[in-house]
Every structure is written in structure tokens, then in C-alpha cells.
Amino acid sequence: MSRQFFDKHEQTLTSAIDAIAKRGFFSAYPEVPSRKIYGDTAMEDGQAAFKARLGKPFAMDNPGGHPGSDRVGKEVSPYGIDLAITYPSASPIELMNAAERASEQWRQTDIDQRVGICLEILARLNQQSFAMAFAAMHTTGQGFMMAFQAAGPHAQDRGLEAVAQAYLAMTQAPPMAVWRKQVSKTDFVSLAKHYRVVPKGIGLVIACSTFPTWNTYPGLMANLATGNVCILKPHPEVILPVAMTVQTCREVISEAGLDPNIVLLAVDTVEEPMTKALSSSPEVDIVDYTGNSEFGNWVESHAKAEVFTEKAGVNSIIIDSVDDFRGMTSNIAFSLCLYSGQMCTAPQNIFIPKSGIETNDGHKSFDDVVQGIVKAVNGLLGDPDRAAEVLGCVQNSATVDRIAMHASTGETVVRASEQLTNPKFADARVYSPLILTVDVGEDGHYRHEAFGPICWMIATPSTQKSVEVAADLAKDVGAITCSIYSQSDEVLADASDAMVDAGALVSCNLTGPLYVNQTAAFSDLHVSGLNPSGNATLCDVGFVTRRFRIGQSRMPVTEIAEQKEQAHASV
């Protein structure tokens, strides 16, 4: 029993470990929502499964089900549908009690059993990718395709990456060694030394409202693989994708004959939040947090636990020169529009020399560049169906207020944000990007994060100054990505070095179908830990260490016993 899931998925694990060693392209879960891959009726089945949940209590497992007798839930899709799903709501004390009981069992399991369960959970989540896509779409407001990829296979790949890193860290050395030391010309002393993974205990994973699975699967999987029970805490307005995940985890864990409370759902309401109580609880040993910087800083300074954070920042594009002007403006326009700038990797500030830039179309003035990007945005959003798919919805109405605020500060608006109509969902909350221009010297709003479809084109005296300001901003308020355009190898190298040192993942000269917003599991490191945007990198070695420790015992062995131990160790 104990290794059944491990054996079933061992090849996936081996491939993932190989991918980590190579950093090249790898994906275990197909990102194309094709019927050939996912089945002829996958789309319809997924949609039906989503619809079947609407207006009902979410059916968590029974009997001996999830703690919490109350039910809460007021999710309304940014596309205008009232989800009207309720979830079991347990208090922090009920959750901690259940987690502590479950932890006693989970910590006794061995590495292969736990890793096998993780891989089976990921495989079953993959099978539900269409249902998950609808759930993510109607909570985060993403377009369908993004919801499918980001909440489905891409999140699963990130989860697998965390499992593989955890496996590598836990198995760096063997569980048993015979230590044999010569103490004189003829004498030896020997100790049999046994090592085992000791989990920290209880992990809390706090989800954000925009990427509820992509940003939680790494922490969830790293916790489970290393023997920690895991409480998933969704944003009160984006619960469904997390609840489906918890349900799947509990299903697999139950099938393995273990306590389903090894994974728990912590649901609260906007009116009565409990994230602070949970994350500062002395029972919690590990906190993974994704979300805004203010709350993230609170968690970092108040939690007694090991804390892994991914917070916000101000991402920059630095334009120096380009050999494909149209390719650049199209690429930037897509990055600005994709999910209405609500990705933590989306650019906010575009630095352009006042004196203009050299391009394949000759010299372009600052205004030419600005207008080129505005034109590309307008072109991209010209088709209503495409606009609806690319922009998705604005997840939170506070973002709409933020757009209005920034439109009226007196800064120059070169492209106004407009409310758009989604052809399929009349009540969808859709807004096109607001684009402003400022001079770099102004003490402008661009120096702070403006979450949502809001961006600045910033006139600078030189590319050198652009880099300097972008790097300083990254160091001061954080940055996750940076995009640089230059035809000079020297400028590119210097700018790239400065921005990498400032902790941004740098993309250079993107003019085709690859975007600065995208990061790929196994190859791209998400969040560097080098600036205020967070201390956790998806998924490096450090993402899994400190979630567990190696406990050790040792005992003298005689030579005969030593031979036995060695024979045993080599099995």
C-alpha cells in the first residue's frame, strides 16, 4: 500500500528531477486544452461539473468530514454570475486541533509514501483541469484559456517542481550509514547512524485572489512531501479553486488510509477575516503567503513560523533600441493587457529616453514610442472577442476605483481606460488599460505599485538613467520581472546585470510570442528573494529546506552487526 502511488508516478518524478538538473523545457501536464489529450467531452464535462456546484453547499468528504459546522461563502464571479456556494467554516481552534491530530499520523509516513500521495493528487487535479478552469475563471476573472493553463497544468507543474525539490533535499544522503573510524594501528570503532526526516508540523498556505492554485501548489506540495500537514486559506472571494484542491487532496489521502485532515480548508469572510489569527498562531510552523506587500510584511514580522512570501513590486520595461519596433509594441501591448495587468509579473513602468530610440524603422521620438504602444493596445483590443479573452475581468472592484483615481491625478493620460462589454457575459467587469506619461524626475505615482491595468510611460534623460531608476525601485519597493530592449550588447549586458542584481527576472528583446509575464516551471525562477517582492523562490532548494529537519540517532555496532547493517542499507 504505502508505495503504490509512488510506483505509479515514479517516472514523472524522475523526469521532474531531471528537468531541475537541466533547467530546460519540461512540462508534465499538457497546457493545451485539447480533446485529444483530455478526452472528447472534457470541456463539456468540466463545465457541467462547475455548474453542478453552483448554488449549493460544497460537498467536502463524508463521513468524518471536514471540521466546521458553519457554512460561509459569498463568491460572485467577476463575469457577473453569483456562485452562491457555501463551504465548511471552521474556527482557527478547530483547525489547529484537527491539524495537530492529523500531524501525528502524517509525520509517521515515509518519504516515498508521502511523495506518492502528492503525485497522485497532482494527477487527479490534472484530470479536473477543465472544471478547475471554470472555477478559476469565475473567481479570478481570468479569460478561459489563461484560467485553464494557470490554474491547471501550469500550477500542477509548479507543484511537481516543489515535490521534486523536496524529494532531492530529503534524499541527499542515505537514511543509514556505518561510521567506522580507525583509532589505532589495529583498532576501529563503528557507529550505526540512522537519519530520518522530522517535519516541522503544521503549514499554512495563504492564497491570493488572482492565482489561487498557481501560487499555492508549491507550498502545499512542499509541505505535504516533507511531512507537514497543510491548511489552505483562500481569499474570501476566491474560494472554489482552493476548495476543489483541498477536496482532491483529502480524497487521495483517505484512499491511502490516512486522516483526510492532513489537508484542511480555512474559509473566512471579508467582514470577519482570520488570516492574521491563523498566521500568528503558535501552532503554525510554516507560513506560505502570496498577496499584497502590506499584509505580507505583517506576516513576515508577526509569524513565529518559517515564512515564505511572494509579495508585490513594480515591474519595469526599459527601452533603449530595437530591431523590430512593431514586434516590440505588440509584445508590450499584450503584456499590459493580459489579465488586465493583474499578474505579479505584469509590467507597470515603461522607461523610454526623452530623445527617442533607434529602430528598424529609423529614429522614433518618445511620443512615437508611446503612440506605437497605445496603437498596439488599441489594435489588440479592437476585436471584442479577443479583448474579452485577453483582458479577462478586473477581479476586485477596488481596482476599478484605483484606475479612476490614477486617471485624475493630473498626470498626462495618453490612453484612457474604458469599460468594455464582454460579448458573452453582459455583467462582466471589464476595463481596458489606463496609460499615463510622466517625466522620470517627477515624484510620481509610478514609484508605487498600482495594481491592475494601469501603466506609466516614463521619459528619462538616458537609458543609463532608466536602468538606475528601475533598479532603485526594484530594491526599494520590489520587482519580480524586468523587460529590456536594446540592440547594444554592452547596454543589454549592463542593464541586465543591474536588474538581476536588483532581484528582477530579466527578459531581453521580446518581440515574438513570448512575454515577460510568463514564467515556466523547472526553468524560470519566480521571485528572487533579493528585493522586497518576497523571500521565497519558486522553486529553488531554499523553498523546501527549513520545512523539515533531519533527526539522527547512533549506536555502536560490532563487526558482525555492521555487515548486516551494510547489507540492509544497500537493499
Add this chain to the structure above:
Amino acid sequence: MSRQFFDKHEQTLTSAIDAIAKRGFFSAYPEVPSRKIYGDTAMEDGQAAFKARLGKPFAMDNPGGHPGSDRVGKEVSPYGIDLAITYPSASPIELMNAAERASEQWRQTDIDQRVGICLEILARLNQQSFAMAFAAMHTTGQGFMMAFQAAGPHAQDRGLEAVAQAYLAMTQAPPMAVWRKQVSKTDFVSLAKHYRVVPKGIGLVIACSTFPTWNTYPGLMANLATGNVCILKPHPEVILPVAMTVQTCREVISEAGLDPNIVLLAVDTVEEPMTKALSSSPEVDIVDYTGNSEFGNWVESHAKAEVFTEKAGVNSIIIDSVDDFRGMTSNIAFSLCLYSGQMCTAPQNIFIPKSGIETNDGHKSFDDVVQGIVKAVNGLLGDPDRAAEVLGCVQNSATVDRIAMHASTGETVVRASEQLTNPKFADARVYSPLILTVDVGEDGHYRHEAFGPICWMIATPSTQKSVEVAADLAKDVGAITCSIYSQSDEVLADASDAMVDAGALVSCNLTGPLYVNQTAAFSDLHVSGLNPSGNATLCDVGFVTRRFRIGQSRMPVTEIAEQKEQAHASV
């Protein structure tokens, strides 16, 4: 130039990496102070080198020497010799300025260059092992043999282990990858991705007064290998071994054509300490701390940096039954006496069932066991030369006061601590162990750390109760080691599991020449991170992660360029 030291020591690194993978016995630096290994005149040369430093300003490198125009230093050997050495004393601001300048250069070096420099430093420290032994002996008060091993080869092995772990973590994946993704039946897109180690910046390593090199080489080497400059902050009464280390680092770094301020010495005085100012300085990115729990807790809560701590705890021996009573009492006696109980791994509390234990000599009552250990202590200390070598000196006079305090609390003294005379050093501060008995139910002093040669024999209703109390103490106040004696496999397994879960490194049935106090590099994990005794383990993967991050940049490549990149990557 840049790889010269790396090539010279590559075999040592390879062996260390192999040792980490196997956890068996490995030592790169011979622990036997033999003339055959270290040279015919090694002992005399080491002693002469030590004596030559006495009464003089410590000659740090010149010109362009170490920051700080003042000189301080008031070391007096616990053996009674006034060292009268003065050291350059720089202010925190002078140190930070020098460290920041040096950091600009050090962060530009590559992994092999830095690792090579680390290995050369260790090799040169190894050559000075005799001089270091005298320096450690006359500051920490250790006996000569322990000073040689712990301050010399054993510290060097721990340093090498940290270098190897850092190398593994930095080179887990290649510095370059071509990421090639199929986007349609015929089309691919490719990105060349480059990765590089980005150090955190400035590391501070705070040494303790008892093991100034063993406990600092791991942090020093982990910092240097990962590209961080390092400020070593010795205890104001135990400076010389740290100053010699800094001098050696600066010598090697200078020979490599780099700024010697990549390693700095921060000397203060008991009257005007600067450890708090240094460790809470915003310029400091990493703090390694070894020492008492009170100060360690302060550092953990006040430093803005990544903090790695090794603090104190209460180590237990649990006696259930034994098949070699005399072997056990001798073994325990040695552990209690070795360096006068001033090792962080030394036992303090010995739990014994009230009803006595079964042994190869038949049933022994609680008092029999107590008297057996007392007799073994008296036997071990009966020979003045052996007593002097095993006990060493009490490092700090506050420990003498602590012995007196615990002798007069009203608890039963079964063995009084006596002031002893060292045959060679008339003024040496030598005290034999104080041994007390208490009932486990008393709210006794045994529940807190009593640093020095002070121990309790604790009467318990059962072994189960012994384990319960020892485990609770470990969880509440910390524990680094635990020794268990039982002839029942079941009792041994249960007790061992409980104590490993409580974060102690467990040793079972030690009756021969191996002691609970000893931990071996590459095989024994020192400090588990599972209880209040500290959060850093020497040397697991987590000891090196978070000292650096991986920075990344990526750029589209055409197929031809891709082939070139791949050819380059495979070189």
C-alpha cells in the same frame, strides 16, 4: 589565476561532496597531532609562533591593512598567562564601509574562484594547527589535545563540509540552458536562459568563547563560498584564534589579487560591546550566531538579516538498563568531565529510575548508579596530569560563581566541586564537576541550563517518565544531544524516537571510547533546528541556502545561435 586554488584542491572538494552523499566517516585534515603528519618540529614551531605573538600588537596584513586605528585586547589565559595582545579595533561604521567596498569585488568572482580560495584558506589553517591549538588552549581553557582537534582539524573539516554543501547548492543546475518549446505542429520558440549566483552581501559571524573556530568556520566558509563578505566577531576574551583565522583568510585573498577586507575582524571589549550594533545593522544580510540563548534570542528577533543560530540547551542522559555497567559509568564520567562540561553537547541531566536498573552486574539501585558515576569521575580525575588534560580550565570566572551557587541551593550534593591544581600551570582555573541529586517532581534547577561542570542525577518513577521529562525539556528550553542506555529494543526505539522528535541527536548505549559530546563533520548533524537550541544545522542543505539567490536573464535565440549556445554550454 582565477581557478588556480580550485584546481589545487579539487580532489579535496570531490571527496567532501562524496562524504556528504554517504554520511560515513570522512576527515580531510588529520586529527592526530603527529610529527609524521605535521612535521618533525610542528609542535615546537606552533608553540614558538604562539609565544612570539604574546605581549605585542597582532600583526594584521600591511600595507592597506585592516580598518581601525585603535587597538584593544585584554585576553588572559584561563591557564593564568596574560596574553597582552592587542588587535586593530574598527567601529561598526568603518567595518560596514570596508565590507561594502569589498563586497562589490567579491560578488563579481565566480564559484570556482571563491571555492578555491576557501579550500586554500582551510589548507593553510591546517598547516597552522599547532599554533592554533596553543591559541585556543590559552583562550578557551581547553586541554591541549582538545584544543588541537576542535580548533584545528575538526573545525577545518566542518568548514570544508560547509564549502561542499555551498558548492552543491550553487551548482545544482547549469549556468545556462536553452529552453525550446513547441508552439504548433511545426513551430518552436527558444529562449537562452542564463543563471548566476547573486550573494546576499555582508555576513556577520559571531563567535562564542569556548569553540571560537569550530563554531565559526561553517558560517565563514558558507558565506565566502556563496560570495558574501564576512565579518568575524570574536568574544572579547577569546580573540586570538579568530584573529589568526582572519589573518589567514586575508593572506590568501590578497594573493588572489582581491581586497583583503573580504574578511574582517570586529573586536570589542567587555566594557563596550558592539555585537548588538553589528547584528542589527541594516547593512548586514546574514548573521551566524553561537552562544548563550538569551543573546541568541535577541539576535533572532532584532536582526533584519537571515539568521543562523546555535544556542544552549539542557542535554539529558536516560538510563534504563545496561550490559556493561562499568563501561557506562566510565563513559558518562568522561562526558561530564571533558572540558569541564563547557561543550554545548555535554550532558547536564541524568535520569535514573528510583527503583534502580538491571545491569550485567545484577540489579543496581538508584544510589548504586549515582555512586558508580561518582566513583568513575573520581577515578578519571585521580591522576593530576590526566585530570588537567581532560578538564582543561573553566573559561569564565562567572562559571565558578555558578558552581558555588548550585552547591548551596539545598539540593543534595553527592559530589562536591573542588578547585584542582594543574601540574604545569599553577594559576589555571580548574574545578571538578559538581554532582547533585533531585527527584524529578521537584521544580528543580535542573530544568534550566547550568553552564559548566554541574550535573544532576534525577530520580524518576520510570524510564517512560524519564523520556517524557527529557523530551519536554528539549522542546521547552532546547537540547542538542541525548544519550540513552537500554537493553530493551522497544524502550530504546521509543525513547530514541521521542528524543529525535524533540530535536536531540541521540546516542545509544555508549560504553566504549565514543562519547555523546562528540560530533563528526560529514556524518553527525549538529543542532537540529527542531527545538530552542538553534535554527541552524551543521551542515545541512538549509545551512547554505538563503545565503545566496539565483539571478536569471533570458533572451530569444534563433536556431543557429541556439546551436552555438548549446555547444558553449557543453564545454
